[in-house]
Amino acid sequence: MAVDSYIKHMFGPGADNFVQSKVLLVGAGGIGCELLKNLIMMNIGEIHVLDLDTIDLSNLNRQFLFRHKDIKESKSKTAIKAVEFFNYTSKLVSYHGSVLDKTMFPLSFFQQFSVIYNALDNLEARFYVNRICLYLSIPLYESGTTGLKGQVQPIYPYISECFHCVPKETPKTFPVCTIRSTPSKPVHCITWAKDFLFSQLFGEGSPEDVPTPDASEFTSKGEAEASANEINELSDLRKLVDFSKAGDHDFAVEVFNKIFITDIERLLKIEDLWRSREKPSVSKLGDYEQYLASSEDATKNRIYEPDASEQSNVESIIKTYVVSCLRLADRLRSGEKLEFDKDDVDTLRFVMATSNIRSLIFHIPIKSEFDVKQIAGNIIPAVATMNAIMAGFSALSSVNYYLEKTNEERAAKSKMLFDSSATDKVVNSSKLAKPNPSCSACSIVKGTVELNLKELKLSDLRDSLIEKYKYDDEVEIMTLDARLLYDFDLEENLEKPLSDFLEDGTILLISDSDERLDMIELYIIDNFASSGIDLPNLTIPPKRVIEDDGEEGNLDEDELIEDGLLVEDRKDEKSNDGNQNVSSVIILEDDNIGEEPAAKRQKIN
Numbered sequence: 001m002a003v004d005s006y007i008k009h010m011f012g013p014g015a016d017n018f019v020q021s022k023v024l025l026v027g028a029g030g031i032g033c034e035l036l037k038n039l040i041m042m043n044i045g046e047i048h049v050l051d052l053d054t055i056d057l058s059n060l061n062r063q064f065l066f067r068h069k070d071i072k073e074s075k076s077k078t079a080i081k082a083v084e085f086f087n088y089t090s091k092l093v094s095y096h097g098s099v100l101d102k103t104m105f106p107l108s109f110f111q112q113f114s115v116i117y118n119a120l121d122n123l124e125a126r127f128y129v130n131r132i133c134l135y136l137s138i139p140l141y142e143s144g145t146t147g148l149k150g151q152v153q154p155i156y157p158y159i160s161e162c163f164h165c166v167p168k169e170t171p172k173t174f175p176v177c178t179i180r181s182t183p184s185k186p187v188h189c190i191t192w193a194k195d196f197l198f199s200q201l202f203g204e205g206s207p208e209d210v211p212t213p214d215a216s217e218f219t220s221k222g223e224a225e226a227s228a229n230e231i232n233e234l235s236d237l238r239k240l241v242d243f244s245k246a247g248d249h250d251f252a253v254e255v256f257n258k259i260f261i262t263d264i265e266r267l268l269k270i271e272d273l274w275r276s277r278e279k280p281s282v283s284k285l286g287d288y289e290q291y292l293a294s295s296e297d298a299t300k301n302r303i304y305e306p307d308a309s310e311q312s313n314v315e316s317i318i319k320t321y322v323v324s325c326l327r328l329a330d331r332l333r334s335g336e337k338l339e340f341d342k343d344d345v346d347t348l349r350f351v352m353a354t355s356n357i358r359s360l361i362f363h364i365p366i367k368s369e370f371d372v373k374q375i376a377g378n379i380i381p382a383v384a385t386m387n388a389i390m391a392g393f394s395a396l397s398s399v400n401y402y403l404e405k406t407n408e409e410r411a412a413k414s415k416m417l418f419d420s421s422a423t424d425k426v427v428n429s430s431k432l433a434k435p436n437p438s439c440s441a442c443s444i445v446k447g448t449v450e451l452n453l454k455e456l457k458l459s460d461l462r463d464s465l466i467e468k469y470k471y472d473d474e475v476e477i478m479t480l481d482a483r484l485l486y487d488f489d490l491e492e493n494l495e496k497p498l499s500d501f502l503e504d505g506t507i508l509l510i511s512d513s514d515e516r517l518d519m520i521e522l523y524i525i526d527n528f529a530s531s532g533i534d535l536p537n538l539t540i541p542p543k544r545v546i547e548d549d550g551e552e553g554n555l556d557e558d559e560l561i562e563d564g565l566l567v568e569d570r571k572d573e574k575s576n577d578g579n580q581n582v583s584s585v586i587i588l589e590d591d592n593i594g595e596e597p598a599a600k601r602q603k604i605n
């Protein structure tokens with residue numbers, strides 16, 4: 001049976017809503033490939049697929065639309081080609097680019113979609129799409145897996161929790177002193193090699209920009225001083241990289257001597273550090289000077305491929321270090337911008353070799369290239385079945401979108417789905433929670449405004465804001481990333497054109513210096529054809545006082561009711577502006593998925 005007849009058979013007249021919808025799928029990786037197949041089987045009218053990446057060998061085990069011949073091809077384009085033989089009627093469109101790219105995907109691009117499905121692997125892009133969906137009141141179906149954990153969250157903007165409502169766990173961090181002076185585990189050395197050494201020697205930006213850790217982050221004054229010296233000297237080495245010549249093998253030797261000999265000797269002098277710890281020692285590096293010298297030949301053509309049995313051998317580790325160091329210096333000199341990428345063999349091997357040399361010095365077990373890749377890339381192996389299950393739930397939970405009429409009804413029928421840790425239960429579900437009233441994404445009144453940024457001055461915008469929103473006296477204008485453009489103390493920008501500070505897609509936070517009205521958020525659309533300033537109709541609520549009630553976890557029944565009232569209030573306040581009203585949203589959990597959503601709630605008086 002063709003897909004369309006099958007859907008008609010299952011849903012009767014409701015099937016028309018599937019075929020009349022135009023949806024966006026962000027991410028064509030593990031979950032995205034599965035979800036594309038599901039959406040096609042649901043006979044969705046138009047499916048647009050967006051992904052920034054190309055296919056990698058390591059994707060093939062689970063991203064079932066891709067084959068070996070597709071390596072290096074665009075994921076979104078290949079995914080669409082791969083489903084050509086399905087018996088479907090959906091119109092498919094692909095985009096190769098980052099969803100964060102405002103030139104390629106301005107706000108107006110997202111407006112054409114009735115639903116957005118996220119199948120992403122990082123928080124930045126997830127938060128971004130969540131905010132776009134809030135601006136446009138588009139339901140969002142968020143999905144994510146981490147190993148054997150997974151979650152699907154339908155987000156109906158302003159009706160249910162948004163992706164930002166619940167604080168997300170951030171990756172585990174280690175104390176600076178452990179990383180810089182007293183590592184005791186392989187992960188400490190790998191973090192040092194990746195986040196400190198690699199980024200200072202080869203990373204973007206001037207070495208002087210690298211912040212020096214605060215002295216309070218170290219256990220002794222001597223340690224803080226040693227660390228500051230290390231950083232200054234590394235800056236000098238970075239300059240050497242920039243000015244080194246292609247045949248310059250000495251550079252790698254110089255870096256080695258500084259980081260593994262001089263810096264360690266400096267640490268050894270801080271006796272306090274070694275009272276209860278084994279002192280670092282270069283004795284396990286054997287005849288390292290000889291190894292460095294003999295690596296010169298291998299480095300001429302910049303190729304060294306140790307086989308697996310050699311990987312733990314010190315001579316091989318040092319050769320790997322030298323070759324990767326020189327290859328990275330070559331790339332930097334040719335103008336390439338370098339950042340650590342687990343799939344970039346030069347950056348991976350540099351981190352593997354330097355972390356292992358450091359491990360040998362600190363009496364820590366060394367790790368294979370495979371292990372370093374997992375640890376440095378923060379990889380939790382993806383499980384194909386889990387991706388398939390969550391993609392299935394994402395598609396299934398969105399069926400409510402197509403069958404119900406309003407977002408309120410959709411939200412009431414939708415559930416959040418997540419894996420269960422109970423042995424007798426594989427999947428758990430919970431009703432969608434109300435938005436967190438102190439969420440900095442969905443609790444702030446939002447609007448969009450088209451401005452001719454070249455023509456208008458900051459003073460024009462300030463005056464219009466005061467007039468339109470009836471601020472008593474002054475306003476404060478800040479960008480979402482906390483750049484202050486104007487307040488009563490900062491007048492120097494007033495006569496400058498807006499294009500000096502803003503671009504298409506900049507989000508401004510406007511607050512009231514008198515603290516009478518609450519903050520608002522304005523999305524700037526640069527339009528050279530627009531004249532004047534036509535600010536959106538927004539009703540700004542009185543300034544809120546936020547009190548932390550110190551409670552963790554979901555709201556109890558009473559709080560939900562209280563929240564419900566607050567949400568209703570907010571809805572009314574927003575109702576002046578046509579597209580600022582409540583819409584439906586789907587919330588996804590991200591890489592760090594917990595058993596249940598655990599928001600830290602704050603009450604608003």
Ligand SMILES: Nc1ncnc2c1ncn2[C@@H]1O[C@H](COP(=O)(O)OP(=O)(O)OP(=O)(O)O)[C@@H](O)[C@H]1O
Nearest residue numbers: 027028029030051052053098099100119120121125
């Ligand atoms: N800003 C973005 N814009 C568009 N697509 C993105 C963006 N960020 C991530 N993605 C895509 O989201 C997808 C997530 O899929 P998945 O979690 O399977 O990751 P992967 O990169 O394919 O696999 P792995 O990380 O395990 O190597 C990837 O295809 C990735 O390219």
Ligand SMILES: [Zn+2]
Nearest residue numbers: 162165439442
């Ligand atoms: Zn929110």
